[in-house]
Amino acid sequence: MSECLKSKLVNTRKHHVCFGCGREIPSGSQAFCETWVDDTINTTYLCLVCESFASTVLEYGDEYSEHSLPECDPELWECRRIEIEEGDKMNKRLMKKTKERCKQFLVENGWKHDVDNDDGDYESYYKTTHPIVDIGNDEIVFVDNNGDFLHLPVNYYALIGGLIECQMIDMGYKSV
Numbered sequence: 001m002s003e004c005l006k007s008k009l010v011n012t013r014k015h016h017v018c019f020g021c022g023r024e025i026p027s028g029s030q031a032f033c034e035t036w037v038d039d040t041i042n043t044t045y046l047c048l049v050c051e052s053f054a055s056t057v058l059e060y061g062d063e064y065s066e067h068s069l070p071e072c073d074p075e076l077w078e079c080r081r082i083e084i085e086e087g088d089k090m091n092k093r094l095m096k097k098t099k100e101r102c103k104q105f106l107v108e109n110g111w112k113h114d115v116d117n118d119d120g121d122y123e124s125y126y127k128t129t130h131p132i133v134d135i136g137n138d139e140i141v142f143v144d145n146n147g148d149f150l151h152l153p154v155n156y157y158a159l160i161g162g163l164i165e166c167q168m169i170d171m172g173y174k175s176v
């Protein structure tokens, strides 16, 4: 029997094939990297769906052959896939919409997009004599000459609340 020495959530740097379901795991996505030992040491990759599925249906020591994990319970595996992958797609779509609304809000209220200062993770918005507002995927950050002083969730109402609290807009602001 092989034994799992280590299971770690990684961001893949190359493309792999999921040991559980045989689907492709593109480079730059999240997967579980597992190190196994029997006669030799092996490394396998599991997609997030298979990892979540395996942790519910398999008991310690249960083995399955390569690419056959979904066969243990195809319906449940498919449910997991929808929960994890479709849910994730929906969250990304919602997040994108929210970000667009926040950016539009800033522009409508006098900020300008500082294209030269985008570093891939954040988009920077500036307005004369006002702190800079950086919009990222995980947070909105206010930055003045002393550095970042406020971190907000990426949320339209949080952004407005933050701007009012810091007296960066008044009540006459423009909604979008």
Ligand SMILES: [Zn+2]
Binding pocket: 018, 019, 020, 021, 022, 023, 046, 047, 048, 049, 050, 051
């Ligand atoms: Zn898989």
